[in-house]
Amino acid sequence: MSKLFSKPAIYFIMGSQNTPGRDALEILEAALAGGINCFQLREKGADALTGELLLDFAVECQRLCCAYKVPFIVNDDVELAYALDADGIHIGQEDMEASTARRLMGPDKILGVSVHSLEEAEKAVLSGADYVGMGPVFGTQSKADTKSPAGTSGILAVKNRYPGLPVIGIGGIAPDNAGQVWAAGADGVAVISAIVQAESIALQIRRFNESIKAGAEK
Numbered sequence: 028m029s030k031l032f033s034k035p036a037i038y039f040i041m042g043s044q045n046t047p048g049r050d051a052l053e054i055l056e057a058a059l060a061g062g063i064n065c066f067q068l069r070e071k072g073a074d075a076l077t078g079e080l081l082l083d084f085a086v087e088c089q090r091l092c093c094a095y096k097v098p099f100i101v102n103d104d105v106e107l108a109y110a111l112d113a114d115g116i117h118i119g120q121e122d123m124e125a126s127t128a129r130r131l132m133g134p135d136k137i138l139g140v141s142v143h144s145l146e147e148a149e150k151a152v153l154s155g156a157d158y159v160g161m162g163p164v165f166g167t168q169s170k171a172d173t174k175s176p177a178g179t180s181g182i183l184a185v186k187n188r189y190p191g192l193p194v195i196g197i198g199g200i201a202p203d204n205a206g207q208v209w210a211a212g213a214d215g216v217a218v219i220s221a222i223v224q225a226e227s228i229a230l231q232i233r234r235f236n237e238s239i240k241a242g243a244e245k
């Protein structure tokens with residue numbers, strides 16, 4: 028298993044669709060400078076970039092992550108991840124089979140899988156997942172086809188069953204509710220809106236880091 032989430036992680040996820048009218052790369056650089064531990068390029072939906080525009084954007088995101096020594100993960104698009112030699116791929120239950128993605132990406136790349144149950148978590152572990160994403164914990168605006176908020180019970184159950192498997196909570200997580208996710212034993216929080224829409228990205232990431240300490244003191 029990769030050492031990717033050996034300490035509580037702030038995992039930023041973004042696509043150009045999350046930053047309408049703004050400079051997505053500027054937002055990513057502010058998040059990297061603010062101290063995010065991992066970045067996932069999630070280019071999705073009607074306004075998503077495609078073709079050369081997507082490739083150019085992805086290369087720039089990867090360049091920034093490389094400069095800050097932060098893992099660069101691609102959502103869904105295994106071909107793009109492979110073409111870029113990205114640090115890893117994140118796939119959901121409707122995407123490519125995790126075992127196929129693991130075979131294509133090879134043993135040294137990071138493989139993340141979205142799961143919503145113990146059964147899906149077991150399948151992800153058997154397929155060689157390095158971490159699983161579980162959510163939506165709270166209500167979210169960032170995912171059009173999201174399920175209803177599941178709270179943290181799923182995180183608790185998977186951590187109970189697979190204590191060594193990093194579990195990332197996702198969905199509506201902000202500094203003021205992140206403590207519940209840490210208290211459930213999550214190894215990281217995945218965040219889109221709470222960072223993209225922050226007045227000060229640096230301050231918001233500091234607040235997330237403070238939530239880790241608060242969660243640990245419980």
Ligand SMILES: Nc1nc(C(F)(F)F)ncc1COP(=O)(O)OP(=O)(O)O
Nearest residue numbers: 102118119120141159160161195197217
């Ligand atoms: N992108 C994600 N990242 C995570 C992570 F663990 F990284 F936090 N967990 C869950 C998702 C959701 O991924 P998926 O189920 O494929 O849906 P979509 O492709 O619409 O994002």
Ligand SMILES: [Mg+2]
Nearest residue numbers: 103118119122
């Ligand atoms: Mg997906």
